[in-house]
Amino acid sequence: MDLKEMLAHRRAIRVYDKTKHIDTERVADCLRLAQLAPTSSNMQLWECYHITDTKTLEALHRACLQQTSVTTAQELVVFVVRPDYVKRRATANLTFQEQNIREHFPKEKQEKYLKQWDMYYKKAIPFLYGRFFGLLGLLRKGLTQIASPFRPVPRQLSEADGDVILHKSCALVAETFMLAMSEIGYDTCPLEGFDSWRVKRALHLPFSAQISMIVSCGIRDEATELGERFRIPFEEQYFRI
Numbered sequence: 001m002d003l004k005e006m007l008a009h010r011r012a013i014r015v016y017d018k019t020k021h022i023d024t025e026r027v028a029d030c031l032r033l034a035q036l037a038p039t040s041s042n043m044q045l046w047e048c049y050h051i052t053d054t055k056t057l058e059a060l061h062r063a064c065l066q067q068t069s070v071t072t073a074q075e076l077v078v079f080v081v082r083p084d085y086v087k088r089r090a091t092a093n094l095t096f097q098e099q100n101i102r103e104h105f106p107k108e109k110q111e112k113y114l115k116q117w118d119m120y121y122k123k124a125i126p127f128l129y130g131r132f133f134g135l136l137g138l139l140r141k142g143l144t145q146i147a148s149p150f151r152p153v154p155r156q157l158s159e160a161d162g163d164v165i166l167h168k169s170c171a172l173v174a175e176t177f178m179l180a181m182s183e184i185g186y187d188t189c190p191l192e193g194f195d196s197w198r199v200k201r202a203l204h205l206p207f208s209a210q211i212s213m214i215v216s217c218g219i220r221d222e223a224t225e226l227g228e229r230f231r232i233p234f235e236e237q238y239f240r241i
């Protein structure tokens, strides 16, 4: 399939054919491809739970409000964001970049690049991603407000804005996964209709984890009509400046 065909094939499937099976390893391969999606500052503050176990699937049916897209699915993927992994991911990025620079950059430029990455992942990222009951977000906003009359400043700095940043990146991962699934003829449906507290309990996730999206997986039931796809006229959403 080329990209156009993949995009046409991907539909939000509400009823799967229970007689047609998907291969768990191929679904895992699509999740490996989804890792290639971009994330803000390459922080990759997401993880996914590929649910194939019957008992957990049943617990998730209830948590997903018995939507047929979930009850008829063969497998589920729960995409989770982890604001609590900031330090871990910043260290991983820095460790990688240190080696990357030493192996791939000219000797005379190495020190400069190493310093830049060090500043970014040891100072800027902890400042931008730090959380403490909303107070660090307020501090960030306050500091940038002082500078804002004199120069452009980033304004999405509250801790709630931080959640948006994490879920935005995670949504790109989920979309990449769904397109990879389409490419091999597998179907999906993205969902946010779930009880996040129950989902977290079923997966034994900590309080700090946030459920971003659940994607159900299977092969569509051809007997259930999908109908035409509705999209707003392009002119209403496209502005060339």
Ligand SMILES: Cc1cc2nc3c(=O)[nH]c(=O)nc-3n(C[C@H](O)[C@H](O)[C@H](O)COP(=O)(O)O)c2cc1C
Pocket: 010, 011, 012, 013, 014, 067, 069, 189, 190, 191, 192, 193, 194, 213, 229
């Ligand atoms: C973030 C998000 C949440 C969604 N949640 C649900 C859901 O809980 N249940 C559902 O049946 N469909 C859900 N959908 C699917 C949309 O309704 C669907 O993508 C939309 O109607 C467009 O149809 P298409 O995907 O076939 O083009 C969701 C889609 C997105 C992107």
